[in-house]
Amino acid sequence: MLxxxxxxxxxxxxxxRPEDVAEVRLPGGKGAGAWERVxxxxxxxxxxxxxxSTGEDRGHDRGHERGRDRGQRERGRPxxxxxxxxxxxxxxxxxxxxxxxxxxxxxxxRETGGLWLALDQVQDPHNVGAIFRxxxxxxxxxxxxxxxxxASLTAxxxxxxxxxxxxxPFAVEKNLRRALEAAKxxxxxxxxxxxxATRDVSEVPVDRPWLLVVxxxxxxxxxxxxxxxxxxxxxxxxxxDVTSLNVSVATGILIAALSR
Numbered sequence: 001m002l003x004x005x006x007x008x009x010x011x012x013x014x015x016x017r018p019e020d021v022a023e024v025r026l027p028g029g030k031g032a033g034a035w036e037r038v039x040x041x042x043x044x045x046x047x048x049x050x051x052x053s054t055g056e057d058r059g060h061d062r063g064h065e066r067g068r069d070r071g072q073r074e075r076g077r078p079x080x081x082x083x084x085x086x087x088x089x090x091x092x093x094x095x096x097x098x099x100x101x102x103x104x105x106x107x108x109x110r111e112t113g114g115l116w117l118a119l120d121q122v123q124d125p126h127n128v129g130a131i132f133r134x135x136x137x138x139x140x141x142x143x144x145x146x147x148x149x150x151a152s153l154t155a156x157x158x159x160x161x162x163x164x165x166x167x168x169p170f171a172v173e174k175n176l177r178r179a180l181e182a183a184k185x186x187x188x189x190x191x192x193x194x195x196x197a198t199r200d201v202s203e204v205p206v207d208r209p210w211l212l213v214v215x216x217x218x219x220x221x222x223x224x225x226x227x228x229x230x231x232x233x234x235x236x237x238x239x240x241d242v243t244s245l246n247v248s249v250a251t252g253i254l255i256a257a258l259s260r
Contacts, residue, residue, distance in 0.1 A: 002095050002155040007034035010093040011041065012163030018045040020096040027052045027090050035091040097153060098165060100172045103179055106142035107186035115258050116188060116211040118144040120176055120225050122247060124217060125151040129160025130248035131214075136167030138259045143170040144179050144211075180228045183211045192221055192229030193254060195244060200236045201257040210258055214251050
């Protein structure tokens with residue numbers, strides 16, 4: 001069960017799988033802005049909406065913060081780092097996670113073309129959430145994630161994605177290289193990314209189905225992943241002082257270029 005605080009993430013879930021919304025909680029009565037829409041839609045769909053008193057909400061928030069800080073310490077994160085993204089308010093919703101699809105289903109209908117995405121051990125949930133949001137915006141057909149040394153789909157991811165997790169099918173695989181081989185068998189080309197590549201993304205032909213692979217924030221793509229790619233490209237820096245980008249920013253540029 002996830003606790004979401006971005007109303008747009010909750011609205012997306014109500015639109016796609018309302019049965020997975022366990023409860024919407026509104027402190028002090030009426031929700032403000034988008035939370036008012038959340039409450040209205042939840043009630044229309046028969047989902048529980050709970051109005052809490054101010055004192056009850058403060059007590060719940062203190063308990064939530066203690067649990068959140070404890071979880072941060074267990075994961076080796078600084079206690080002061082916020083664990084929710086997007087537009088954070090005092091209202092919240094409890095929802096079940098979206099279930100991944102099998103890798104074969106991800107490439108059904110690939111004959112019509114399109115773009116897929118794979119994350120090679122991207123570890124910051126804020127990056128993963130931003131990537132999902134961009135992928136949904138550009139109509140990416142599916143995302144492959146790994147379950148080893150990579151960020152999972154936490155509440156942070158859902159809230160930063162602002163509904164994007166609901167907009168893109170995804171598969172979670174133990175072995176990324178085998179997943180890329182499955183994509184090849186389905187007729188999809190594998191496009192790796194590296195700052196050491198000689199080809200700019202603008203030179204990549206877009207008349208074929210591509211699966212774009214982006215790598216870890218520090219180390220990029222692993223060697224075996226690179227060896228599995230059909231081609232490798234880069235976002236070429238135009239300035240002299242900054243020669244690299246955050247992975248979510250770079251992924252947005254790459255997706256936009258391949259969607260041209």
